[in-house]
Amino acid sequence: MHFAFVSGNPALDLAGTVGSRRDGPVDLLAGPADLERWVAECDGLPGRVTAGPADFESALSLREAVYRLALDRVLGRPFDPGSLDTVNAAAAGPVPAVELGDAGVRVTGDITAALCHVARSGIAVLADPGACLKECGRTDCTRIYLDRSRGARRTWCGMEACGNRVKAAAYRARRRAPATAGGHGPGETT
Secondary structure (H helix, E strand, O other), rough: EEEEEEOOHHHHHHOOOOOOHHHHOOOOOOOOOHHHHHHHHOOOOOOOOOHHHHHHHHHHHHHHHHHHHHHHHOOOOOOOHHHHHHHHHHOOOOOOOOEEOEOOOOOOOOHHHHHHHHHHHHHHHHHOOOHHHHEEEOOOOOOOEEOOOHHHHHOOOHHHHHHHHHHHHHHHHHHHHHHHHHOOOOOOOO
């Protein structure tokens, strides 16, 4: 299982652990071990945490609340009050400890501190009136991302998965177009 950190914010990346939300949701967090791995791979979070079943349920609640709030923001509608309560409660917890050393920055803390940091990062991006949040332009991708591109012209959550798929499909469509327009397939002559 591969986690993608392309949303520009840890909270949006957590929300992105469910793909294709409208058509056939694919959940990358099947249990506490997946959550532990996601936290370890996410920049700015503790490298090693232990998550139990209650921690896992808290993370899923936070993930869904962040997604609803981000979608509210994208669609220009008022925030869902229940989702606000969930994110604000998670943000009130302990924060990870950050230490500077010769090897760089070391972040430590437990799963509660990691989720607190995620919730606070979500609050920061959702409260920023200048933040440009978008939903991916690939039809079946529902990832919401922070567009920091020049002129806010970014179309896809990430080039590796979605951008390449869209471009490849467009290329295939262009290659088929001459064949159907002229009545001949590639390599056919009359």
